[in-house]
Amino acid sequence: MRHSRLQTELTLSCNASGMPTIPVKLEPPNAQQIYAALDVAMQKVLTDKNADIDKLLTDAETQANSILAGVK
Numbered sequence: 796m797r798h799s800r801l802q803t804e805l806t807l808s809c810n811a812s813g814m815p816t817i818p819v820k821l822e823p824p825n826a827q828q829i830y831a832a833l834d835v836a837m838q839k840v841l842t843d844k845n846a847d848i849d850k851l852l853t854d855a856e857t858q859a860n861s862i863l864a865g866v867k
Contacts (some may be wrong), residue, residue, distance in 0.1 A: 824866045832858035 810816050823829075836851035 825862050828862045829859045832862065 809855055834835050836848075836855040837847045840848055
């Protein structure tokens with residue numbers, strides 16, 4: 796009998812009672828600040844048909860790099 800990849804992963808990741816467990820994955824440091832910087836660009840693109848997408852993305856990248864530079 797063939798199992799899908801998901802079924803195999805769940806079968807391999809079970810706790811002592813046989814219930815599947817879900818691995819915990821934490822958000823990267825300062826992720827919410829990065830999301831906020833990207834949100835500005837996204838909102839502008841969705842609401843302004845004349846939005847300068849290249850400039851918005853460049854600005855968001857600059858902000859994200861600045862945020863990541865402060866991560867210790």
